[in-house]
Amino acid sequence: MSYLIVAKNDIKLFITRAMVAVGTNASHADILADVLIAGDYRGHFSHGLNRLDLYLEDIKGKSCKADGQPIILNESAATAWVDGNNLLGPVVGKFCMELAIKKAKEAGIGWVVAKGSNHFGIAGYYSLLAMNENMIGMAFTNASPLVATTRGKEPFFGTNPLTVAAPANNGDSFVLDMATSVVALGKVELADRKDESIPDNWAIDKNGQQITDPKNLNALLPLGGPEKSSGYKGYGLAMMVELFTAILSGSAVAPNVRKWSDNHTTANLGQCFVAINPEMFAPGFTDRMSNLIDHCRNQEPVDGQPNVLVAGDPERENMRKCDEQGGIAYHINQITFANGIASQLNIEPPKVHSD
Amino acid sequence: MSYLIVAKNDIKLFITRAMVAVGTNASHADILADVLIAGDYRGHFSHGLNRLDLYLEDIKGKSCKADGQPIILNESAATAWVDGNNLLGPVVGKFCMELAIKKAKEAGIGWVVAKGSNHFGIAGYYSLLAMNENMIGMAFTNASPLVATTRGKEPFFGTNPLTVAAPANNGDSFVLDMATSVVALGKVELADRKDESIPDNWAIDKNGQQITDPKNLNALLPLGGPEKSSGYKGYGLAMMVELFTAILSGSAVAPNVRKWSDNHTTANLGQCFVAINPEMFAPGFTDRMSNLIDHCRNQEPVDGQPNVLVAGDPERENMRKCDEQGGIAYHINQITFANGIASQLNIEPPKVHSD
Numbered sequence: 001m002s003y004l005i006v007a008k009n010d011i012k013l014f015i016t017r018a019m020v021a022v023g024t025n026a027s028h029a030d031i032l033a034d035v036l037i038a039g040d041y042r043g044h045f046s047h048g049l050n051r052l053d054l055y056l057e058d059i060k061g062k063s064c065k066a067d068g069q070p071i072i073l074n075e076s077a078a079t080a081w082v083d084g085n086n087l088l089g090p091v092v093g094k095f096c097m098e099l100a101i102k103k104a105k106e107a108g109i110g111w112v113v114a115k116g117s118n119h120f121g122i123a124g125y126y127s128l129l130a131m132n133e134n135m136i137g138m139a140f141t142n143a144s145p146l147v148a149t150t151r152g153k154e155p156f157f158g159t160n161p162l163t164v165a166a167p168a169n170n171g172d173s174f175v176l177d178m179a180t181s182v183v184a185l186g187k188v189e190l191a192d193r194k195d196e197s198i199p200d201n202w203a204i205d206k207n208g209q210q211i212t213d214p215k216n217l218n219a220l221l222p223l224g225g226p227e228k229s230s231g232y233k234g235y236g237l238a239m240m241v242e243l244f245t246a247i248l249s250g251s252a253v254a255p256n257v258r259k260w261s262d263n264h265t266t267a268n269l270g271q272c273f274v275a276i277n278p279e280m281f282a283p284g285f286t287d288r289m290s291n292l293i294d295h296c297r298n299q300e301p302v303d304g305q306p307n308v309l310v311a312g313d314p315e316r317e318n319m320r321k322c323d324e325q326g327g328i329a330y331h332i333n334q335i336t337f338a339n340g341i342a343s344q345l346n347i348e349p350p351k352v353h354s355d
Numbered sequence: 356m357s358y359l360i361v362a363k364n365d366i367k368l369f370i371t372r373a374m375v376a377v378g379t380n381a382s383h384a385d386i387l388a389d390v391l392i393a394g395d396y397r398g399h400f401s402h403g404l405n406r407l408d409l410y411l412e413d414i415k416g417k418s419c420k421a422d423g424q425p426i427i428l429n430e431s432a433a434t435a436w437v438d439g440n441n442l443l444g445p446v447v448g449k450f451c452m453e454l455a456i457k458k459a460k461e462a463g464i465g466w467v468v469a470k471g472s473n474h475f476g477i478a479g480y481y482s483l484l485a486m487n488e489n490m491i492g493m494a495f496t497n498a499s500p501l502v503a504t505t506r507g508k509e510p511f512f513g514t515n516p517l518t519v520a521a522p523a524n525n526g527d528s529f530v531l532d533m534a535t536s537v538v539a540l541g542k543v544e545l546a547d548r549k550d551e552s553i554p555d556n557w558a559i560d561k562n563g564q565q566i567t568d569p570k571n572l573n574a575l576l577p578l579g580g581p582e583k584s585s586g587y588k589g590y591g592l593a594m595m596v597e598l599f600t601a602i603l604s605g606s607a608v609a610p611n612v613r614k615w616s617d618n619h620t621t622a623n624l625g626q627c628f629v630a631i632n633p634e635m636f637a638p639g640f641t642d643r644m645s646n647l648i649d650h651c652r653n654q655e656p657v658d659g660q661p662n663v664l665v666a667g668d669p670e671r672e673n674m675r676k677c678d679e680q681g682g683i684a685y686h687i688n689q690i691t692f693a694n695g696i697a698s699q700l701n702i703e704p705p706k707v708h709s710d
Contacts, residue, residue: 074635078433079463081636108434111464113636136598151656151663164595166602174598176591182584201584208657223588224578229537229556233578236531236666237592239647240519243491243529247521247644250637254647280429281436281468282605289602292594292609301506302563308506311591 004335005353007327012037014338014350015052021345022059025067028091035090035121038128040328043318044177046186047122049334052341054119055088057263064088064118064267070095078107081249082114086266089120093139096273097126101133104275113244115251117141117269124177124315127165130275131173134286137165138274142245142253144260144267147181148219150232153208155219156255159184160241165312166278168289175312180237181220185260188214201225245270327353359690360708362682367392369693369705370407376700377414380422383446390445390476393483395683398673399532401541402477404689407696409474410443412618419443419473419622425450433462436604437469441621444475448494451628452481456488459630468599470606472496472624479532479670482520485630486528489641492520493629497600497608499615499622502536503574505587508563510574511610514539515596520667521633523644530667535592536575540615543569556580600625682708 012033019029032055040048058064065086074081080099084092096112103110120126123139130137143158159179166174182202191198192214200210202225206218210226223234246253251270258265278285299308322328330338335352342349367388374384387410395403413419420441429436435454439447451467458465475481478494485492498513514534521529537557546553547569557580560571565581578589601608606625613620633640654663677683685693690707697704 073637076463076632076635077461079632079635106432107462108431109464109466111631115637136603149651149654149663151660152651152654153657154654156651156654164591164598166598174594176595178585178588178591182579199583204657208660223585224537225580225584228554229580229584230533230578232664232666233533236519236533239529239651239666240531242647243519243521243644247640247647248491248631248633248636250639250643253643254650276466276603277431277434278603280431280434281603282470284605285602288605288608289598292597292602295609296504296507296511296594299504299507299509299511302508302559305506305563308504309587311587311594 002332003329004332005325005327005329006335006350007353008037008041008322010351011040011049011328014342014348015049017347018052018056018341018345019059021347022056023066024059024088028067028088031090031094032088035125038125039122041319041322042122042124042315044122046184049330049338051119052338054263056341058118061263063263063265070114072099078103078109078111080110080112082112084114084117084271086116086118086268089118089269089271090125092117093120093126093271093273094129096271097129097137097139097275100273100275101130101135104135104277108277108280110275112273113249114271115249115268117251117271118267119269120271122177123161123163124165124175126273127163127177128175131165131167131175133275134167134278136276136278137163139163140241140244140272142242142251142257142270144257145255146185146220146260147222147238148204148208150222150227150235153204153206153218154255157238157242158257159220160238162237162241166289167286168293169286170290172290172293173312174289174293174310175315180223180234180241182223182225182234183220185220188217188220201229244272248272357687358684359687360680360682360684361690361705362708363392363396363677365706366395366404366683369697369703370404372702373407373411373696373700374414376702377411378421379414379443383422383443386445386449387443390480393480394477396674396677397477397479397670399477401539404685404693406474407693409618411696413473416618418618418620425469427454433458433464433466435467437467439469439472439626441471441473441623444473444624444626445480447472448475448481448626448628449484451626452484452492452494452630455628455630456485456490459490459632463632463635465630467628468604469626470604470623472606472626473622474624475626477532478516478518479520479530481628482518482532483530486520486522486530488630489522489633491631491633494518495596495599495627497597497606497612497625499612500610501540501575501615502577502593503559503563505577505582505590508559508561508573509610512593512597513612514575515593517592517596521644522641523648524641527645527648528667529644529648529665530670535578535589535596537578537580537589538575540575543572543575556584599627603627
């Protein structure tokens with residue numbers, strides 16, 4: 001058996017224990033745990049438990065602060081500029097999105113921008129915070145350089161994700177959570193581990209030539225791929241995210257963000273959190289949202305292809321499976337990894353179901 | 356000689372004359388003329404003089420109103436919901452963006468959504484209105500169905516463009532103005548007219564199969580192309596635009612928008628206009644913007660490729676050429692088309708340079 005089920009709360013307790021063991025404020029550890037579990041629960045395993053060691057290293061190496069408060073540097077009726085104070089990304093993100101929601105309740109929209117932040121897990125976590133308050137939520141972050149500009153050779157932008165979430169009726173929703181690159185780095189790494197080739201419009205080598213062998217990876221291509229298939233649009237979207245995050249906030253910018261593997265430098269990421277209150281616009285928002293979502297799903301699919309999905313459906317299916325099986329199914333290697341952290345930090349490992 | 360130069364102001368006067376001749380309020384005609392000229396001046400000829408007959412037909416056929424005012428249905432400190440009152444798209448767009456700018460000056464951001472609008476020309480015109488006030492501008496519109504969802508066969512969304520413009524130093528700027536489809540319909544039509552094939556990731560036939568013969572076009576693919584190269588991200592972006600426009604405003608939605616060729620039905624488009632005031636965030640916004648833009652451009656390009664560009668650079672080059680040659684260079688067929696309109700409406704044709 002290569003997968004083991006762990007109840008969500010047991011993973012949460014484990015992540016919290018680990019973060020507290022390296023000196024993290026308990027409520028900060030709790031917020032981080034919520035975000036990482038949301039990643040795994042939604043099926044984005046690259047952004048869940050799998051990344052716990054990065055956060056531990058950041059705290060242990062003091063490149064990220066274990067305690068403190070984000071600081072509001074400036075605000076108006078609908079906006080705020082925040083210094084994340086080099087705290088854990090999820091702590092900064094939750095603070096900023098809650099502020100955006102508060103502003104949206106009165107001013108119709110809240111647009112909050114932070115500098116001095118760190119990796120914040122899945123971007124969708126923050127848009128969902130707003131959605132759970134019956135608002136449209138958006139979040140953006142810049143990131144370590146991995147993606148080339150059109151006609152460029154070197155990693156320039158991060159995968160610069162954007163997310164938009166909107167509520168529909170009966171718990172249904174639209175939840176877009178996407179990198180502005182063709183694919184995430186994880187997909188190329190996975191092909192490499194499996195000794196498989198990749199489609200030639202995903203990535204380039206150090207001369208800027210498109211590759212099919214993942215071992216030659218120098219940079220990912222922006223959404224759209226090469227210039228001929230409009231990769232410059234993905235490049236433009238990556239720059240839009242950089243604008244909303246780094247340029248508005250005054251954080252580190254694009255290639256000046258620390259490298260992916262670097263845990264010794266301060267990340268100083270820029271992030272942006274938006275809440276929009278549909279009540280300020282046409283009545284019946286969730287009805288129209290549900291109609292549109294259903295209309296998409298009810299289309300006849302291309303012959304031989306599965307049903308038409310809406311952004312958020314694959315995650316919904318993953319959550320349903322988790323609920324059915326009583327927790328998250330981790331590959332045994334991930335449990336070994338977690339047990340290794342436990343023994344290193346001298347804490348209790350995650351409790352695994354015996355089935 | 357297949358191109359003729361027409362001074363910007365002479366084209367403006369002609370467009371205004373034509374629109375007034377079919378009964379359009381003079382100030383509305385003036386606004387439309389400004390937007391169409393901006394399309395041609397920036398090099399987007401598919402959205403300029405070339406579309407004048409569509410606007411004339413809409414007014415003549417009374418599917419669009421020739422006079423009146425947009426109506427504010429609801430507003431808060433940072434938002435407004437507007438009924439475009441079925442006026443010309445540029446009249447609605449200018450009204451809404453000016454309102455967004457006014458709100459952004461005080462509340463930090465203005466987010467204005469309109470229903471009851473019509474084709475508004477290049478989306479970039481509106482983001483530039485905000486940029487000219489030293490703000491970040493954004494605009495979105497839904498449109499007649501042309502683009503399939505991932506796994507779908509039929510046109511579902513419009514090309515649903517989005518635009519983001521931001522000022523840098525010394526008149527420099529970032530101006531993204533893009534359809535959320537791989538390419539615009541015009542590129543497929545152009546290949547058809549030239550009897551050329553198209554790349555297989557641009558469009559599909561009526562069975563949802565990817566095509567290389569433009570004659571088999573049934574729907575465009577969303578940005579990213581097929582599912583394998585992340586076309587579902589472009590599909591998600593198209594739906595995000597639909598959310599900001601139709602769903603927030605209560606306008607016609609996605610496949611229920613009138614067909615591209617239909618001038619007899621009311622379009623009832625949804626549009627969204629946003630202005631963000633950088634002064635509310637970190638000081639030195641335009642310095643950081645200039646640094647980022649220059650950093651992009653100064654990269655060494657891939658061997659054999661031209662310089663790395665930033666969104667807005669191709670348009671800048673086109674405007675420079677127009678200024679140098681004293682006006683816009685129209686293909687002689689476009690002048691013939693304009694002269695035809697002139698004789699039909701019994702008005703003076705555009706004044707053409709004699710060179």
